[in-house]
Amino acid sequence: MVRLPLTPEEVERGQRLGALLRHARGDRPMLQTALDARVSPETLRKIESGRVATPAFPTIAAIADVLGLSLDAVWAEINKAEVDRPVRAVEPTGPRRHTPERLAS
Template structure:
């Protein structure tokens, strides 16, 4: 599989995703959250640091479930231009 280079906006969205997940993790360890989400601690570290800026859907869904986040809220937090009501 060949990945296209990411745009600056995609990289920024990945950093924002990582920040939101780090904040939601709070005082829990990377290992604890990763085990609960059934992913490796290294994968979670890479997502939180923005090195994986577009993780697989099921990875994000598992993290949302483990951290008690709504996928909608996570998506809204990562949207650079939130829609107005």
């Protein structure tokens, strides 16, 4: 399966997720955190460093649970910058309805 390249926004969210998890883990050993969450230490290391920008939901849920983070808090934190970012204008592409003229062409 070929993975599409990540958008800059996805990379940024992955970095925020990693920073949040690192901060929440504090002085707790990475190995113990990973074992408690039933993920490999390498997976946790990659997520915390931002190298895995879009980890699977069950992985995030397990790590968040071990660290005492609510999924709502994780979601709010990783999407925080998007709330502050101005919305880009989108040019209309025309009607999306199937008109007789569009169907005939």
